[in-house]
Amino acid sequence: MANSLSVSEALQIAEKYYQANRLSQAEQAYHQVLKEQPQNAHALCGLGLIAQKMNQPEMAEKILSNAVSLQPKLFKAWFSLGNLRQASGNLLEAQSAYQKAIELQPNLAPLYNNLGYTLQQQKKWDEAISCYQKALQIQPNCIEAEVSLNNALFIQEKLPKDKHSHYAAVNNQLGHNRAKANDFKGAEAYYQQAIAMEPKLAEAHYNLAVVLQEQGKFTEAAVSCQKALSLKPNYAEAYKQLGDALQQQEKLEEAADSYRQAFKLKPDYAEAYSNLVSVLNKLNSTSIWERFGKIRQASGIKSAFLDAWKFFWMGFAGLNFLGRIATWLATWFTPPYWGRCHLSYYHSSGYVSPKADIYHQNLQLGANVFIGDRVTIYNDRNGGRVELGDRVHLYGDSCIQTGKEGTVKIGADTHIQPRCQLSAYQAPINIGSNVQIATNCAFYPYDHGMIPGQLIHLQPLETKGGITVDDGAWLGCGVIVLNGVRIGKGAVIGAGSVVNQDIPDGAIAVGVPAKVIKMRSDLALKKQNNKSKSINSWLSLAQSHQTKGQFKQAAQAYQKAIKIQPSLSEAHYRLGMVLQEQGEQNAAVASYNRALTIKPSSDIYFKLAKIHQHQNNVQEAISAYRRGLKLINPHYARIIEAHKACEIDQEIRTTPENSREQVIIGGHPFPSIPTVCNDRSKRPFWSVVLPIYSTNRRSNYLLECLVSVLRQWTGEEEMEIIVVDDASPIPLKDLIDEIGGGIIKYYRNSQNRGAYKNFNTAVTASRGQWIHLLHDDDYVLPGFYDRLRKSLEKSSSSIGAAFTGYENVNERGKVIFTQQLYKQQQGIAKGFVEKIGIANPLNMPAVVVRRSTYEHLGGYLPELNYTGDWEFYKRVTAFYDWWYQPEILARYRQHSQNITTDSTLSGSNGTDIRKAIEVSEKYLLDEITVKARHYHFACCLNNAIIPLKAGKISGAILLLQEALKIDNSPQSVTKLFSWLKQDEVSALRNEIVSRLFLEGLKVKPN
Template sequence: MSESAVNTNNKIIKMATITESLQIASKHHRANDLTKAEQVYRQILEKQPNHPEALYGLGILSQQVGKFQNAEQLLNALLQIQPNSVKGWFSLGNLHQAQSQLPAAVEAYQQAIALQTDSAPLYNNLGYTLQLQGKWEEAVACYQKALELQPNCTEAEANLGNALHAQGKLSCQQQAQYAALNNQLGRSRQQAKDLKNAVACYRTAIALQPDFLDAYYNLGVALQEQGDLEEALVSYQKVLELNPDNGEIYLKLGKIYQDQKKLSEAISAYQQGLKLINPHYLKAFVADAGTEKAEEVPITPELPQEEVIVRNYKFPKIPAVAASEKKRPFWSVVIPAYKRTDYLLECLASVLAQWTGEEEMEILVMDNASTPPLFDLVNAIGRGIVSYYRNSQNIGLAGNHNTGIILSRGQWIHILHDDDYVLPGFYSQLKESLENCSDSVGAAFTGFDNINEKGVFLSKGDIFYWYGENRGIIQNWLLQIGVTNPLRPSAIVIRRQTYEKIGGYCSELSDLNGWELCKRIATFYDCWYEPKILACYRLDTSLYAQKMSNELFATGNHAVFLRRAIEITESYLPADLCTEITTNARSYNFEYLLENRVIFPLMSGNMTGALRILQEALKIDRSPEAVAKLFAWLTKDEAAPLRNEIAAKLLAIPQENIPDNIPIELKSPQTAIAP
């Protein structure tokens, strides 16, 4: 083969890799997983700095996250390479418009129109920019041109109506029509996470129709998501003026008061909302109103601490439910809690809204020795329904989980952490699937959303990308969960008999005990997947939470737990799958530590923590391939401090400790890992 042919083939391979990377970046971008999308876009631009699609994608992403200067640089770089890029000029116009740089926006839109004269969105956006400059007649002409090109363009039609309204040219009937259009457009903008324009649309709808209840509601939701809580309160109060029996609004008020640390107001709002939306709750609330309030905080009873052996490893035993004439509920919802009050009311309210009586569901709050106790807060909205237990001392996360499971009587158990919550339909939809499913099913899970500390959507849970809409028993689940965990506790329910057979949570694995339990379940049972998004898992992105997370990873303890989770699982995996799963788990998690976790101690200058993570990574996978990856990683700029540290340690070894003649023995490549 000629040298030119080799070069051509290499180029094709590189282009194929970049094309695949761009598809991955676009997928993350569409899913609003902006961090991952940005990483991949930047990786592409490292290899090809002038790649137009990567420049465009990263430019749009930069605008989304408010990095306007960076976005402008990227879009201008794209237009230097492709001056006839319509989407480049269009996006640059949108960027200028968002920053109120209106003349520059007009110029960019006109450049785009000169290249593509039949685009309704271009004329619409140009019209809106002209409208913002008070050029009404020119704006109206642009909107009419957009509608001529695309008669069903809702945005252009709404903008035309708004322009005519500003000039006093609409009848009352037309005002109502355009109010509905603006409300529809606002929902579309909100779904696209364009909250600024969504709020503007809702306000316009209200200006056109001052008694438009749906627009007030949508405006409140958008403002709340923006973090403008006081304005959201005003909007929600207006909804209640128009419809005093709207229970959902009271729940949203409760969430706002909770975020503002106004717990008394939050309790009152949650109570009122739950009474309005759930007749079962109302009945229980009224029945309990006349009973005497408990003076003493209930203490968790002493429970036997026994073990069950699964193949070669011991786990905490979960005894069977004691015989009783009382019917067992279908659900036991166990809410572990410790000190935190930030989200507990919201978590409880999400469950209580779906509570249909004690015959169907029991709710247990397991307070892990909080000081002061959480009893009064739980009782405020859960009295007469929720069973509260307070441990006399902190027994750890796994111990608290297991205690709640032992105290439960339900057929299926849901461990719901106090900062997470479920969405409407979680319990009813899962029950519909589970009450008729095979006894081979030991656990089930739903789709879920990742949210931040303010409750704002961040991304869909990874399980959505794994299985999409494929409802039912997951095939080859063990091969996948055995390598990494895409699940979160809020989305998982487990049959109580499963716990009774294979035991509870392993206490030595800290935050990875859930992954190990899922692997243990998958070894002996089938797992059911309910694809709808029915739960929310909170990722605290605050600076304090990031600091605490960084400190956890900086110690290297997480890497130790990861290694032990793999080793424990290896003790009970099926013989025919054990080698495959363990090898894949070791390889995957070696790379995970190398690419995602060593950086935390490095950022803080903690060389000891970084070296410990590398040490644990090599204990996980010491194969020649892993060692080669480690040496390749050490050549990166970010690893420079660690390279220097390793070199210093080597130089510090006393000369007399190094033998003059080091015998070399050729061995076959090592593939097995000694714990």
């Protein structure tokens, strides 16, 4: 393909374009795939979805039908076909498509909801209601299904009258959501339903007018606006919408009257002003005098003259000298302050007061911006850009200044009242759209240093980050916002508050410092008969506390949500997570169990299992893991149930003997890995192999490791899972049989072979095309095998191994390190031979190796207890390419029981590093070996501190000895002597002196 992209890569890129709504680029990418593979169902499906989104239903139907004929199990295509056919009125075909989709994904609530609506349109009420109930059973908080169910009951006259008003409001809201998603036909249906339930709901009539106009139904839109105004005569927005509908019908005088009514009711209604100006421009069809006459006829002679004066001079407005003079002339007959706001709509360049001070070379103004008297915008110390969005209003005496690294961005329709200051030094200030900021507010995304003994104003500025005020927020008079703060969407900050921490969406915060006292949703609910506080708001607040580690406050907020709705599974689940973080294990178990009673979930079962493990309740942990796996993996559920029914005892397989043959690479012998015997059965793609030696402590991790693989197991034809037990001192057969009976093949060595010999045994036992060696204390994340397979199954034979991004976690599972070696650059790892030749940036759980690579190059060297994997990776790199998958898909656990810790304390890792370098210098370039020696000399010195602090002086001395064997150049010896002068290694220095002294006593005099 073009640019050397594989088909799978091109599909991924196309999907990313589609998700980002970059439809033309997505379409090009899908067509590129079809050039290579004309019958690629996924590419056809993508094109069908694009056609559907671009409102081309006939083309979408044709393409998606073609896709499912090529691949009948293409879920997205069936779901989309159902939606298309439902919208076009082909109800039986829509029903069939939804049923096909349900066969592929039977646990998706929106599917049952859409199928229910299709059945409802066919008057199949019982079947429709059954579908809605099934959707709610799968997802109890599925609002669409709840509303659809009650809409069906309403049509059948079975919905109690006291619920009509509530569900009318909910239908109205859902219509609003569909309109935002550009689904105007769906929105129209919801609004019509709201009106049927509550005919006097003016907002529903108005919203219906909006979507009708979007569909080009201007006459119907005008009728809906007039109905809304009959119910709510002071509805400024409805007058404006009526004006829009009339303007589309070329009823310009009537449209102008509607716009005048709108801004008569709402004097600062910017869009009404703007649209009125547009109408007046259209009325100017032949000459200025005809326009003057029409305006005089509509508004009187005085208004006609004043409008003509403003129109004329604002046509020359701008930031240059002549533009400022023209603006000044336009203000002659206009009152000050708000009275001049409408001038910004007479011309797209907006209104900049002649008294404003603009001293900024990087100022970007949107359309119809208003900048009032004595507003100052200036650039100080190479400050960054100031960007004002469309229809931003900056009122008098406000100041915007940018200094070094500071920028200011203000979104559309935001109003900033007089005497506000935005001082962007060191960090940006980003203010969203439709934000209202009262007088005397200040924004400071920085602070001065306060070291004693120095003048504060001479100390450098410090910052914790920029300031963000999200869309729709409202700040009262005199609010001060400090650095590193985010004020959430729709939040309200009381007058005089100082905001020094994040404020969640929809919160009301007051005080110094500002604290959340309630949620805006509380106020709306109080108006509805003082109902209980909003569940979503409490959940949002709780999650905000939880993210910041404020677990006590988070628990209180979750408990508030549960008090409102005791059947809310999510709140019980999240409360359990918070209690678990606080160490309240029994309370967390109780909370998880309540959540599971309401709605079974694999995530909750897995959390519960970890607590049982922590409490050494192994059987309860296994039971919880099994239940969670059954919920998310039907392949696992089928085999486990069949195995349980047959009561078959898991056999202990005979461990294959390691080959005595050798492979010679670079003159060095390596253990041979035999090829897979030809038994004519299909080989699986994956062999996931766990070579284990488990103690009491490590066995706690084994379950988590196995579960991470079993949740991704798709059948023995695709993946085999093998455990090779290296004669562990504790029995593991029963544990493995209980969690993976019928799936996991269990081998046990008669005697301990050692780590890397056991690795070779595990590889020999495998049959898969690709092998994943996984330590029992590591684990993989969801998507590991699927994403790698998509990249590898059609890869070139030159690729012998692959690795993903990974994380290191501690004993408690907390992430302490992240590695994405090539960041997001998926593909063949460039320059990897030098990276791996110098040091090992990989960890085993993130690595998979083609079995034929082992057969060609041999297995792991058993004598390299610490560096056997590194040496093998270097060997692979000398002969094959590596594939890099950038996502974080694996986790390596650092703890006191692993090989790395033991070898560091004993110092033996230095010996293994030296030996690995000596082996690889036979097949790697000399310059790479030299760099490796320099690098690991320094590493041994640094690592010597670890055993020294642990009281293992012999381990530290061994590391120093190996460091000199690795690199004994004069420069390195000098570095060693300099390093030994440090105070923190004095004990080591004394030990070396003592040993030298004793050696000296043994020397006999001549």
